[in-house]
Amino acid sequence: MEAKNGQLRKNLATPDWRLCRTVIFNIHYAMPVRNMIYDALQYGKQVADTAVRHRKNYKNSRKHTSGEYLSGFYKEDVLKPVVTLVIHFGADEWDAPLSLHEMMGSQNKKLMRYIQDYQIHLIDPAKLTEEDLKKFTSSLREVIEYIKYSKDKEKLSRILKDNSRMLIEREAALVIKTITNTAIEISEKEEKIDMCKAIDDMLSEREARGAAKGEIRGIEIGELRMLVKQVKKGRLTIEEAAEDAAMSVEKFRNVTDDMLKEG
Secondary structure, three states: EEEEEEHHHEEEEEEOOOEEEEEEEEOOHHOOOOOOOOHHHHHHHHHHHHHHHHHOHHOOOOOOOOOOOOOHHHHHHHHOOEEEEEEEEEOOOOOOOOEOHOOOOOHHHHHHHHOOEEEEEEEHHHHOOOOOOOOOOOOHHHHHHHHHHHOOHHOOOHOOOOHHHHHEEEEHHHHHHHHOOOOOOOOOOEEEEHHHHHHHHHHHHHHHHHHHHHHHHHHHHHHEEEEEEEEHOOOOOHHHHHHHHOOHHHHHHOOOHHHHHHH
16 A cells, blocks of 8 residues: 555556555545556556566567567457546545646637546545445445534434444544544554544543533633642642642643643
């Protein structure tokens, strides 16, 4: 797998064809050209590999023409078809060109007939229907579904609730966390992550933090800032500051977390 410029590219080869998956995290407005280059490089490598194979088997190969010798590609040689699939891992709808012709300003129909077009095969979460999502059988379905509804709290809550498929592989959960900036806890020891529980735990922690911060009403903010300042200067330990504020150490850390992070 190749990771570069905010995207991942993975090649899967079979005896008859080659699938290249390009994962895009941000909308790319020159994707047709980029994919065209990728595919051309794939075909170029096949031709080069074929030429190397012929040179190694030169003594055992049949008599070849000068054209075959120069190209390194014999008349009966064939290329494996390359299919490049672009997967957009973003909640915003893809509004970039889907073909080479769309990228060109010229609308001269006579001219455009002589210009080869190149179209991309795109999976865009925002444009997928519920029926489309059901066609995915791997955890990619849950990843795409979460991304699709990540900006719609009501629909996201609906797909998370009582959804047995939301028990997903750890890697898929990490993808969701990274792409959607969801602050869920993912244990390194767990192979499967219950996304519904992870979201509930995250929300519960936020509520607890909010409740803890609400309890500082009886304490002046200025006094807390002064205690934090003393901790930063090393004049007080966290334990001593918490005692002065009549709080537990854990509660003191929670209500002053942002203050402690300030430079």
